[in-house]
Amino acid sequence: AQSVTQLGSHVSVSEGALVLLRCNYSSSVPPYLFWYVQYPNQGLQLLLKYTSAATLVKGINGFEAEFKKSETSFHLTKPSAHMSDAAEYFCAVSIHGGSQGNLIFGKGTKLSVKP
Amino acid sequence: EAQVTQNPRYLITVTGKKLTVTCSQNMNHEYMSWYRQDPGLGLRQIYYSMNVEVTDKGDVPEGYKVSRKEKRNFPLILESPSPNQTSLYFCASSLVSPYNSPLHFGNGTRLTVT
Numbered sequence: 001a002q003s004v005t006q007l008g009s010h011v012s013v014s015e016g017a018l019v020l021l022r023c024n025y026s027s028s029v030p031p032y033l034f035w036y037v038q039y040p041n042q043g044l045q046l047l048l049k050y051t052s053a054a055t056l057v058k059g060i061n062g063f064e065a066e067f068k069k070s071e072t073s074f075h076l077t078k079p080s081a082h083m084s085d086a087a088e089y090f091c092a093v094s095i096h097g098g099s100q101g102n103l104i105f106g107k108g109t110k111l112s113v114k115p
Numbered sequence: 116e117a118q119v120t121q122n123p124r125y126l127i128t129v130t131g132k133k134l135t136v137t138c139s140q141n142m143n144h145e146y147m148s149w150y151r152q153d154p155g156l157g158l159r160q161i162y163y164s165m166n167v168e169v170t171d172k173g174d175v176p177e178g179y180k181v182s183r184k185e186k187r188n189f190p191l192i193l194e195s196p197s198p199n200q201t202s203l204y205f206c207a208s209s210l211v212s213p214y215n216s217p218l219h220f221g222n223g224t225r226l227t228v229t
Contacts, residue, residue, distance in 0.1 A: 009155070032214045043119070043205055043220025044158075051215070090157060094214035102173065103213040105150075107157035 002027040004091045006106035014114045019063075019078040021109045023091030026072065033074040034092040034103070035065055044090060050074060061085070086113045117142045121206050121221035128196055129229055136191045136224050138206030144219070146209040147189040148173070149181065151202040152223075158205070164189055165212065196228045 007022040025031055032051050036044040048059025055067040061084075065076045076089060091106040119140045128134055140147065148163035150173075160173030164183040178200055180192040189208075193200060204224045210216035 006157075034213075036218070041222070043207070043222055044218065045220065046217035049217075102160065102163070103148075103218070104160075104174075105158040107155060 002031060002093050002104055004033075004093045004104060004106040006089075006091050006109050008109055009107065010110050010112065012112040012114060013081045015083055016080050019076070019081045019085065019111065021076040021089050021091075021111065023065075023074045023076065023106060024072050025074060025091075025093045027093060032094045033065075033067060034094070035059065035063070035074075035076050036090045036092060036105075038088045038090065038108075040087070047076070047089070081111075081113045083113050083115065086111055117219070119206055119208050119219050119221040121204075121224050123224060124222065125225050127227045127229065130197055131195050134193050134196060134226075136193075136204060136206075136226070138189045138191065138221060139187050140189075140206075140208040140219070141187065142208065142210070142219065143186065144208035144210050145186070146212050147183065148207050148209075148213070148218070149179070149189070149191050150205045150207065151175065152205060153202050161191070161204075196226075198228045200226065201228050202226060 003026045005024045034049045035047040038044045048057045050057050050067045058064045063078045088108045088110045090108045094103045122137045149161040150158040159175045162181040164170045206221045207218040209218050
């Protein structure tokens, strides 16, 4: 069965520093991978997704993620953190060709940004 | 405005008293889903629906029921709530399916069962 593991439930960075949020997936078939962001007291919204086209995916708000099959990873990065990036980030996996309704989320990583 | 609307936002109830959380979307989306969010466990899928009259179990369906009689509505029913169903619940919808179109989430329903 497919799954995702997010390393680190909390990450703290200084404003202007690199943001790196880690996600590893487990899947025996090519996955579709997603990053969603949840701001306080809101539902989730899509940041970016990988669907087997380019391995480097650019999303909203300056975030990007790189699919690395050899490492089964899909880490999220942003070169320079902004205070408004403070939120909880969720990696998710869906299996191409599998049940199209089953999107599996990781446990989330809460990002704090210090001034 | 395109949105997913959940009601109520907050609900406190007692064990065994049947309740329904409503979810409605105005985007003509085929797909709808319910998740629960618990600290340290992330989001877990309860049920989803690929279209009207089609529903499937997610990862944690026990103790929940859903129905999809019309495209825009997808209510979540707890026939006999228990304290372990205290959680934050999210309804979400997608144009076709979540792996080819973004999920749009409601603002959540915080349920407390005493």
